[in-house]
Amino acid sequence: xxxxxxxxxxxxxxxxxxxxxxxxxxxxxxxxxxxxxxxxxxxxxxxxxxxxxxxxxxxxxxxxxxxxxxxxxxxxxxxxxxxxxxxxxxxxxxxxxxxxxxxxxxxxxxxxxxxxxxxxxxxxxxxxxxxxxxxxxxxxxxxxxxxxxxxxxxxxxxxxxxxxxxxxxxxxxxxxxxxxxxxxxxxxxxxxxxxxxxxxxxxxxxxxxxxxxxxxxxxxxxxxxxxxxxxxxxxxxxxxxxxxxxxxxxxxxxxxxxxxxxxxxxxxxxxxxxxxxxxxxxxxxxxxxxxxxxxxxxxxxxxxxxxxxxxxxxxxxxxxxxxxxxxxxxxxxxxxxxxx
Amino acid sequence: xxxxxxxxxxxxxxxxxxxxxxxxxxxxxxxxxxxxxxxxxxxxxxxxxxxxxxxxxxxxxxxxxxxxxxxxxxxxxxxxxxxxxxxxxxxxxxxxxxxxxxxxxxxxxxxxxxxxxxxxxxxxxxxxxxxxxxxxxxxxxxxxxxxxxxxxxxxxxxxxxxxxxxxxxxxxxxxxxxxxxxxxxxxxxxxxxxxxxxxxxxxxxxxxxxxxxxxxxxxxxxxxxxxxxxxxxxxxxxxxxxxxxxxxxxxxxxxxxxxxxxxxxxxxxxxxxxxxxxxxxxxxxxxxxxxxxxxxxxxxxxxxxxxxxxxxxxxxxxxxxxxxxxxxxxxxxxxxxxxx
Numbered sequence: 137x138x139x140x141x142x143x144x145x146x147x148x149x150x151x152x153x154x155x156x157x158x159x160x161x162x163x164x165x166x167x168x169x170x171x172x173x174x175x176x177x178x179x180x181x182x183x184x185x186x187x188x189x190x191x192x193x194x195x196x197x198x199x200x201x202x203x204x205x206x207x208x209x210x211x212x213x214x215x216x217x218x219x220x221x222x223x224x225x226x227x228x229x230x231x232x233x234x235x236x237x238x239x240x241x242x243x244x245x246x247x248x249x250x251x252x253x254x255x256x257x258x259x260x261x262x263x264x265x266x267x268x269x270x271x272x273x274x275x276x277x278x279x280x281x282x283x284x285x286x287x288x289x290x291x292x293x294x295x296x297x298x299x300x301x302x303x304x305x306x307x308x309x310x311x312x313x314x315x316x317x318x319x320x321x322x323x324x325x326x327x328x329x330x331x332x333x334x335x336x337x338x339x340x341x342x343x344x345x346x347x348x349x350x351x352x353x354x355x356x357x358x359x360x361x362x363x364x365x366x367x368x369x370x371x372x373x374x375x376x377x378x379x380x381x382x383x384x385x386x387x388x389x390x391x392x393x394x395x396x397x398x399x400x401x402x403x404x405x406x407x408x409x410x411x412x413x414x415x416x417x418x419x420x421x422x423x424x425x426x427x428x429x430x431x432x433x434x435x436x437x438x439x440x441x442x443x444x445x446x447x448x449x450x451x452x453x454x455x456x457x458x459x460x461x462x463x464x465x466x467x468x469x470x471x472x473x474x475x476x
Numbered sequence: 477x478x479x480x481x482x483x484x485x486x487x488x489x490x491x492x493x494x495x496x497x498x499x500x501x502x503x504x505x506x507x508x509x510x511x512x513x514x515x516x517x518x519x520x521x522x523x524x525x526x527x528x529x530x531x532x533x534x535x536x537x538x539x540x541x542x543x544x545x546x547x548x549x550x551x552x553x554x555x556x557x558x559x560x561x562x563x564x565x566x567x568x569x570x571x572x573x574x575x576x577x578x579x580x581x582x583x584x585x586x587x588x589x590x591x592x593x594x595x596x597x598x599x600x601x602x603x604x605x606x607x608x609x610x611x612x613x614x615x616x617x618x619x620x621x622x623x624x625x626x627x628x629x630x631x632x633x634x635x636x637x638x639x640x641x642x643x644x645x646x647x648x649x650x651x652x653x654x655x656x657x658x659x660x661x662x663x664x665x666x667x668x669x670x671x672x673x674x675x676x677x678x679x680x681x682x683x684x685x686x687x688x689x690x691x692x693x694x695x696x697x698x699x700x701x702x703x704x705x706x707x708x709x710x711x712x713x714x715x716x717x718x719x720x721x722x723x724x725x726x727x728x729x730x731x732x733x734x735x736x737x738x739x740x741x742x743x744x745x746x747x748x749x750x751x752x753x754x755x756x757x758x759x760x761x762x763x764x765x766x767x768x769x770x771x772x773x774x775x776x777x778x779x780x781x782x783x784x785x786x787x788x789x790x791x792x793x794x795x796x797x798x799x800x801x802x803x804x805x806x807x808x809x810x811x812x813x814x815x816x
Contacts, residue, residue, distance in 0.1 A: 275690030286684050286802045288691035290809055312691070312802050314809040344626050346729045350615030351628035351652070354721035361715075375701075375715050376809045381694035388728045389686045462626045462652050469630055469654040469716045 137161065137305060140196075140205040142220055144171045147237050148211030149181045149189065150278035156193050157284065158308055163194040163201050167212075167220070172197055183416075187282035203227040207235060207305055210253060210269075213417040214240025214327075217249050221256035228257050233301055234269040239326030240419055241426035246433075248323035250293075268295045270302040271319050273326045273378040275385035277392075281311070288312040290378045292322035314377060321364050321373030328363070328441075329383040330420030331427055332356035333394035334401070335444050336387035338454045341402020348458070352440065353380075353387050355461075359438045363427075366434040394420040407448045424448060477501065477645060480536070480545040482560055484511045487577050488551030489521045489529065490618035496533050497624065498648055503534040503541055507552075507560070512537055523756075527622035543567040547575060547645060550593060550609075553757040554580025554667075557589050561596035568597050574609040575642055579666030580759055581766035586773075588663035590633075608635045610642040611659050613666045613718040615725035617732075621651070628652040630718045632662035654717060661704050661713030668703070668781075669723040670760030671767055672696035673734035674741070675784050676727035678794045681742020688798070692780065693720075693727050695801075699778045703767075706774040734760040747788040764788060 137160045141148045144166035156162045166172050172195045175181065179189045202208050202224050212220050217238050228234070234257065238249045247255070250269040257267050274289035281287055287310065293299040294317050303313040316322055335356060336349050360383075361374040373379055386392045397418045400410035411418050428445050431438040443461055446452040477500045481488045484506035496502045506512050512535045515521065519529045542548050542564050552560050557578050568574070574597065578589045587595070590609040597607050614629035621627055627650060633639040634657050643653040656662055675696060676689050700723075701714040713719055726732045737758045740750040751758050768785050771778040783801055786792040 275687055275694065277686055280685040280687045283685075285687060286691075286798065287687035288695070288802070310802070316809050345620040345623075346617055346725050346731065347615055347620045347625060347627035350721045350725035351626075351717060353724055354615065354715075354717050355628070357715065357720070372809075375694075375697065375720075377691060377694050380697070380715075380720055381690045384693055384724060384728070385686050385690035388724070391686065458626065462628070462650070469656050469712075 137206045138204055139163070139207045139209060140165055140202050141209045141211050142199075142224065143211035143213075144168070144175055145211065145213065146181060146183045146278040148209070149175065150184060150187070150282035151209060151211060151237065152193050153187055153189060153282050154284075154311060155306070156190050160305075162192070163196050163205075165196045165199055165201055167216075169197050184279055184282045187279075199223050200227050203229070205232060207233040209235045209237060210249070211237045214238045214249060214419055215417070215422055218242070218252050218256060221253045225257045225259065228267060230265050230267060232267070233298065233305065234267055235302055236269050236271050239273065239323070239330065240423050241324070241327040241430070243422070243425040246426050246430055248320065248327070250319055250323060268293055268298045270295075270298050271322050271326070272302065272306065273322050273382065275377060275381040277385060277389065279391055284310050286310045286312070288314065288377055288381070290314045290316050290322060290376065292316040292319045292378070294319060316373065316376070316378070318370040318373045320367065321369030322378045324364050324367070324369060325360060325374060325379040325382060327419070327423040328360045328427055329379070329386055330394045330423055331441055331444055332360070332383055333386040333392055334398040334418075334420040335440050337395040337398020338402035338444070338447065339458055341399035342455055342458060344458065348462075349387065352461075353383055356440050357383060359440055363430060363434060363436045363438060366436050367430070393418055397421070401447060402454050406451070421448065477546045478544060479503070479547045479549060480505055480542050481549045481551050482539075482564065483551035484508070484515055485551065485553065486521060486523045486618040488549070489515065490524060490527070490622035491549060491551060491577065492533050493527055493529060493622050494624075494651060495646070496530050500645075502532070503536050503545075505536045505539055505541055507556075509537050524619055524622045527619075539563050540567050543569070545572060547573040549575045549577060550589070551577045554578045554589060554759055555757070555762055558582070558592050558596060561593045565597045565599065568607060570605050570607060572607070573638065573641055573645065574607055576609050576611050579613065579663070579670065580763050581664070581667040581770070583762070583765040586766050586770055588660065588667070590659055590663060608633055608638050610635075610638050611662050611666070612642065612646070613662050613722065615717060615721040617725060617729065619731055624650050626650045626652070628654065628717055628721075630654045630656050630662060630716065632656040632659040632718070634659060656713065656716070656718070658710040658713045660707065661709030662718045664704050664707070664709060665700060665714060665719040665722060667759070667763040668700045668767055669719070669726055670734045670763055671781055671784055672700070672723055673726040673732055674738040674758075674760040675780050677735040677738020678742035678784070678787065679798055680735075681739035682795055682798060684798065688802075689727065692801075693723055696780050697723060699780055703770060703774060703776045703778060706776050707770070733758055737761070741787060742794050746791065761788065
């Protein structure tokens with residue numbers, strides 16, 4: 137299978153290594169020539185310690201390479217998904233598998249990544265030529281996928297053929313792929329969990345322990361599920377690999393930049409300083425405006441999201457916000473999760 | 477409020493320190509005179525680093541101290557709950573609050589801890605004198621509660637007055653108490669999560685990473701929820717603080733002896749050697765027979781529980797079991813969680 141990976145970051149490169157390992161013919165495309173040069177010369181990615189990029193993996197700076205592919209995988213940061221889809225669109229055609237690995241919600245449109253990709257690639261197409269994009273999501277540190285450590289992931293699309301084809305394409309042997317049809321739920325989880333990981337990091341940065349972090353993750357999941365329910369998603373998605381599974385891996389590991397950025401903010405840095413110190417894209421900060429907007433649009437109570445917004449945008453004291461979250465009026469947990 | 481804590485282990489002592497801090501008159505009872513002597517002399521518990529036992533906390537070797545209490549809290553290991561309830565029963569009376577902190581399921585009877593306590597204390601009582609026991613559970617490392625770090629917990633009982641009274645009694649200021657009425661669900665979670673923490677530890681001991689652990693925790697929760705649903709519990713309990721919250725804190729922290737024991741087993745020790753090395757009660761091993769029995773009785777598919785049983789009882793190779801779990805036929809995640 138010929139596969140083009142769009143994006144030469146950690147996730148794109150890790151997936152390229154995995155797909156090469158299971159027999160794909162892989163080309164990595166990047167908009168940044170310098171990124172391609174470094175990868176091609178060093179056969180390594182600085183953030184994928186111990187992983188070697190095999191010589192069979194090709195590199196391309198010309199996005200026309202997509203036209204030859206059986207599968208095109210979007211692995212750019214969420215803020216570049218629209219422009220990348222726009223650039224790739226002329227070279228995509230029916231019969232190709234489209235897969236998205238980016239997680240986020242566009243701030244202005246509240247669109248998820250697969251929605252953006254489908255909108256861009258289907259502009260001017262006939263309905264019968266419409267292409268679908270499968271969202272691939274789950275608890276997946278790129279570092280571990282690159283090293284061939286066991287990982288489970290979900291292939292999500294309403295199109296049963298597409299999601300099964302992607303499952304087959306990525307599956308053996310250490311990557312266990314489940315399928316799901318609730319693509320909106322899967323993508324909401326992927327975007328919102330980064331905000332919860334920021335919150336968990338903030339909590340840890342203040343000096344609080346595992347109890348507070350576990351409470352925050354659990355209540356954060358309840359918040360995400362409330363929004364999902366209001367938006368018509370399948371609530372079970374939120375309790376699956378792409379929801380609680382991905383949140384656990386993001387919020388309890390120092391691999392995660394959202395978690396790391398949160399810790400720095402909890403220790404007193406501003407959001408801008410924390411992003412600079414982490415030195416990579418912090419997706420939770422990009423997803424925040426859309427999460428706030430969606431909570432307001434659907435009238436859903438999201439105290440953790442709102443607390444993170446106050447810290448990040450208004451410069452509120454993290455400790456005050458956490459204390460407020462902990463001292464809200466006590467209530468019945470199940471009734472609370474039932475209400476909007 | 478006069479409170480007797482039955483049990484001088486880490487959880488009992490941590491809760492004694494918390495209740496003393498918020499104004500209770502606290503006495504710790506233990507069946508072990510040597511334990512009481514050590515606590516009284518050192519004003520510390522060896523496993524609660526940095527926490528001081530205040531001088532106002534009393535110690536008692538005579539269980540008749542229960543008769544004077546407004547609240548009696550069971551904090552012994554699960555295997556001693558029945559005998560402790562039997563000993564305390566003659567000195568308990570209507571109007572007292574009974575609270576259970578122990579987590580487990582009795583191997584022969586499949587009874588939960590609050591069920592055992594209620595059975596023992598109500599033997600020979602009139603129906604109108606019946607006492608209820610509230611289960612208190614959640615993501616709570618004793619070490620952090622002792623140090624006054626923020627923690628959320630659930631007070632579970634079908635008796636609304638009792639669960640609200642316990643919420644009030646434990647609440648301010650760093651312990652945030654939610655209420656719940658699904659006491660069976662809460663107690664199943666408390667017992668089963670220890671088995672999943674063992675599994676997560678085993679996975680880590682083999683050398684697998686955060687991705688595999690997060691997948692295991694998530695699939696483990698799905699398994700617990702399947703059993704709970706078959707037993708008539710409220711599924712939302714499994715996605716709350718006492719379910720996924722408690723599992724996260726147990727399975728991702730080295731504070732947890734279940735996790736630690738699992739790691740040693742994953743590295744090649746037998747279960748007996750691991751227990752000896754951890755040096756404390758490993759509740760997951762005690763809960764295992766009942767979990768296997770319940771899965772069979774209710775016809776529920778619990779591959780992780782069964783895998784842990786094979787490792788612990790049959791000496792199966794942990795790596796073979798994890799590979800089997802990872803390579804089961806791929807499927808639709810939501811449909812899978814729907815089926816029994």
